[in-house]
Each structure stands twice: as structure tokens, then as C-alpha cells.
Amino acid sequence: MSDKDHGHSHKAAPMVEEVSDFEILEIAVRELAIEKGLFSAEDHRSWTEYIHTLGPLPAARLVAKAWLDEDYKKLCIEDGVEASKAVGVDWIEGMPTKFGTPSDYCNLRVLADTPKLKHVVVCTLCSCYPRPILGQSPEWYRTPNYRRRLVRWPRSVLSEFGLQLDDDVEVRVADSNQKTRYIVMPTRPEGTEGWTEDQLAEIVTRDCLIGVAVPKPGVTSNATRPVRKALKPVPHDH
């Protein structure tokens, strides 16, 4: 041992400390597919870029239109894929692959709430989410905590999101683990009489479309939410 080796290595620390098995698997399969010529690295990059341009605005527009047009609402409930075209989302031709992707099949169902029925969506299998019309799912939607608890204790989980429902409201959890993707069409809130489609679309936020919130006049995705301070805050060191 020379003087320079004083008990630790001078190699640079890795930039990423931990890569999960699934990340390694994804990279391996992707690189094999590229080597085999199924798609190119450029295809993969441009699809990824495309996917990240998507967001929940078309679905908010769909709900707002349905609130104003009873016939369109019926179409939404009957054929979500067809109804999506009116808000600029083509589940089949619009995707870069032209057939959807294995994680986004072309079968959308719009779950219409009533004053006595509240839908909320989860995928206990993994993270099925209507990406063509909602964009990428929020991080919490993919956590095991949300997925395993929502099916079993939906009211507790909803109250953690700040949504308290009356006892006589039927809470219906939609577990999307096959080829159907769901969005929730909440009921139109009071205080929105005479509103335009643009105004209505603004209050239908992403969480309303997943079902963990309900639309309220004045609460848009841009609005600042009130933060209630913890009564007994837990100190932490980061």
C-alpha cells in the first residue's frame, strides 16, 4: 500500500446511486429492440417527447362540453374513443404508433358521476392511466400505497385528498387493470350557471378527472391552494 492509498478509493462516485431492476430491464429491452431494428433510437426519443406534450386539458374540455350538451354526454358514456375526437384526441390515429401502445389501449370509458354516485379511478395492477387524454400520471397514482389502499379503504384515501363524501353517496372504485382506461365525469357544481365551455373547462382539474377531487367554482389548476399547517410538525433534516 503506497502513501497515496490512504484507505479510500479516488474513483469518482457514480452519478446515480441506485438504478432499479425495472429501469435496467427497460433499458435492456429498448436496446435489444433498437439493435433488432424494430424501432430506432430516434423513434424512441420522438415518441417520448410526444408523450410528454400530453396533458389533461382535452379531458377537461370533454367534461365541460358534456355538461352543456346532453347528446354529447350520452356519446361520452357510450363511446369514449369517438367522443374524444371532438376534443382533438384520436386514440387510434393520433398516437405515434397508430394503434395505441401496450400501456395505452384504445378503449376509453367515461364514468359519469351523479349526485348519489362518485367514481374514483385506480390501477391496482401497475399504473394504467388514460395517457392520450390525461397525459402522464401523477407520481402518487403509481405508488403501491395509493393502489392497494384505494380499493379497500376508498373513503379514508379520499379524505386524505380533502374529499369528504356524504354517507349516502355510493363510492365506486374503478380498478383499471385490463384494456379499458377511465376518466371520471364529475357532476357540474353549483355556482356555474350560465358559464361558458371555456370557464367550465378551467375548473375540471386533473384530480377531478381521476376522481380524488370534485370541481369547485374558483378552483382551477392555476389557483393557489390553501395549506393547513401541521399542528404537531415533525422535524426533519433535509
Next chain:
Amino acid sequence: MSKPNYDRTHHAKMATGIGDPQCFAGKAGEPKFKVGDRVRVKDLPDLFYTRTMVYTRGAEATVVRLVYESPPAENEAWDNTDDVEWFYSIVFKQSDLWPEYNNTYEADTLETEVSERWLEKA
């Protein structure tokens, strides 16, 4: 013995411009159940892969919608698209799934999809 020639893009060829599950429409024959039927989820073996959640096994539900035709996930996971089945959206009472579910909320329900092979008449 000749080496089998697998076409890894056959799914894309089948579904392009049509969509999945739309590309399997009309291939499942007559559906065994109709809307309103009471059904029970069978507790079949699920080696390797399934999408039928364990918490639904053995529980009774009501068929609310015939959703589409598709190969069952257990086959499709291995690229076997030969046996196309009807898929049903079924609704359970939460109290039939979770014995401890609070009976204040007797009306609460859960909706999910299963393929025909998983269902029997209740």
C-alpha cells in the same frame, strides 16, 4: 427441424389504424353472460401472469357492460392471440370483497373487468 419464424411485429400489423382491442372485434363468438347477470369470479391457477386480482376471487358481482373482445391477458402476455374472449365490466359490493368494510357505507361498490374464462354463473 426448421427454426420457427416468429413475426415480432404481427401485433402492430393487426392493430395499426384499427386499435387494440378493436382489432379483435367479432372473434369471440356469442357472449356467455349478459348485462344484469350475477356472476362469481373463479379462483383459477395463475402461474406466470394474470390481471384478475386475487381480491376478486370467489366474490359475486353483477355484469354491467360487455366491454370488448380480446385474448385474455394470461395468453396475450405470451403473444398467444388465438383464443379471443368477451370481457365484462362487473360491479362488486365492497362488503362482498372486504369483510371488514364499514357497513355505514353499504352502498359502496367496485367495478373492474375480467375475461369470460374467469366467470361462472352465481
